[in-house]
Amino acid sequence: MDALLLAALESGPRHGYAVMEALRESTGGRLDLPTGTIYPALHRLEAAGLIAGSWSLVGGRRRRCYVLTEAGRSALSGRRADWRDFAAVISAAIEGAPWPTTA
Amino acid sequence: MADHRLIAAYRHDLLERLPAELAEEVCDGLADTHQHYVRLGQNPDEAAVAAIAEFGEPATVVDAFRKACPVWRLARILVTTGPIVGGMWAAGLISEQAWGWPIPNTARLAVGLVLFASVALLITAMRTRRYQSLRRAAIAGGLGIAALDGSVVVTALVLAPAFGSLLIVATSVSAARLAFVAGSLRGCVAKPVA
Numbered sequence: 001m002d003a004l005l006l007a008a009l010e011s012g013p014r015h016g017y018a019v020m021e022a023l024r025e026s027t028g029g030r031l032d033l034p035t036g037t038i039y040p041a042l043h044r045l046e047a048a049g050l051i052a053g054s055w056s057l058v059g060g061r062r063r064r065c066y067v068l069t070e071a072g073r074s075a076l077s078g079r080r081a082d083w084r085d086f087a088a089v090i091s092a093a094i095e096g097a098p099w100p101t102t103a
Numbered sequence: 104m105a106d107h108r109l110i111a112a113y114r115h116d117l118l119e120r121l122p123a124e125l126a127e128e129v130c131d132g133l134a135d136t137h138q139h140y141v142r143l144g145q146n147p148d149e150a151a152v153a154a155i156a157e158f159g160e161p162a163t164v165v166d167a168f169r170k171a172c173p174v175w176r177l178a179r180i181l182v183t184t185g186p187i188v189g190g191m192w193a194a195g196l197i198s199e200q201a202w203g204w205p206i207p208n209t210a211r212l213a214v215g216l217v218l219f220a221s222v223a224l225l226i227t228a229m230r231t232r233r234y235q236s237l238r239r240a241a242i243a244g245g246l247g248i249a250a251l252d253g254s255v256v257v258t259a260l261v262l263a264p265a266f267g268s269l270l271i272v273a274t275s276v277s278a279a280r281l282a283f284v285a286g287s288l289r290g291c292v293a294k295p296v297a
Contacts, residue, residue, distance in 0.1 A: 017132035034159030035136065039129050040171035047173055064128045 001041055002050075003079040004031075006072055009051060013067040016042060042066055050075050106130075109151040110137055116161040121168060121234045133158050168234055174241035177287045178228040181248055181280075185222065188276055192255065195273035204262045214251065221247030242288060249284045252277040 008014065008022040019042070020035045045051045050072035053064050068076070106114065110133055117126035136157055140150035158164065169175050196202075224244030228237050256274045263270055 015132070016128060017135040020132070034157070034163055034167075035132065036129055036158035036164035037167040039125070039132070039164070040167040043125070043168070044171040061131055061134075062127060063131055 001033075002045060003076065003083065005038070005041055005045060006050060006068060006076040006079070009066055009068045009072070010076060013065045015063050015065045019066070045072070106134060107137060107147050107151040109148075109155060110134060113155060113158075113161055117164065120161070120165045120232060125168060125234070129158070129164055162232070165232060165234065169232075169237055172234065172237060172241075173287060174238055174245065175228065177245055177284065178225040178237075178241040181245065181284070182222070182225050182229060184280075185225075185248075188273075188280060191269070191273040191276055195259070195267070195270035198267050198269045199259075199263050199265070201263075204258075206258070206262070214254065217247050217251055221245075221251065245284045245288055249281050249288075252281040252284075256281070 004023055005019060008019045008026070011022075014022060016039050017035070020033075020038050023031050023033075042051065042053070046053050046066065050069060051066045052069050053066045055062055055064050057063070110130070113133060114126065114130045117129060121129075133154055136154040137147075137150050140153045141147060143150075145153060159167075221244045224240045224247065228241035228244060231237050231240065256277050259266075259270055259274055
């Protein structure tokens with residue numbers, strides 16, 4: 001979940017609903033999360049310093065947008081690498097593919 | 104534009120249980136979702152039902168905020184590890200025959216009351232469905248535990264005639280817990296809504 005949210009913010013600032021839209025597009029609509037639970041997760045990432053939030057006025061409505069911090073970019077890179085290793089190991093185990101090297 | 108009545112009821116429900124800023128942010132997204140379904144051709148009633156189904160019921164959203172709240176995790180950790188720390192202190196104090204230490208009965212009673220109140224507050228923080236109550240109870244409970252840790256460590260340092268290994272372990276664990284609670288609470292004070 002955290003890596004998905006960080007990845008959705010990689011291309012630029014987004015508000016909560018836009019983050020969900022980005023996730024939906026990137027997963028072909030197959031990600032089925034209660035959208036309301038995205039917001040607490042964003043606040044948790046903000047408290048951890050991985051993203052930064054700020055309020056702005058859009059169309060007369062106050063809207064909170066989030067942007068990836070440097071720590072968030074670094075965390076995203078790490079989680080991508082972890083996920084690639086994990087996926088490669090599981091693929092090797094269930095498909096009989098060669099065991100991946102971790103260099 | 105005025106919210107659909109179901110969206111307005113959702114907002115009202117959230118405002119009762121979450122700080123206004125959090126409720127406002129969620130409802131901004133809910134209004135977008137409602138508009139999205141209207142643009143897809145649904146009538147406003149159907150669109151409101153679909154938007155709420157997509158977001159999750161208010162209780163689901165509030166529960167997710169509760170569990171993402173740093174002080175909720177603090178309360179859970181303190182309640183879970185409390186019996187272990189208490190056991191260490193019991194072992195340490197028995198090994199030092201602490202019942203003979205010159206401590207006034209009022210002080211012993213105060214420690215017992217603070218411990219009881221702190222545990223009650225932390226359990227309340229874990230169980231309440233209201234975010235603000237959760238924050239207040241967890242912060243008060245955490246402060247109570249920190250005060251207890253500080254006072255028992257100082258008391259042991261001053262009154263224990265010989266500092267045995269069991270008491271060293273208990274004071275070390277309490278000092279570590281004191282630092283952990285202080286760090287957790289400092290983050291909450293710096294960002295009041297989180």
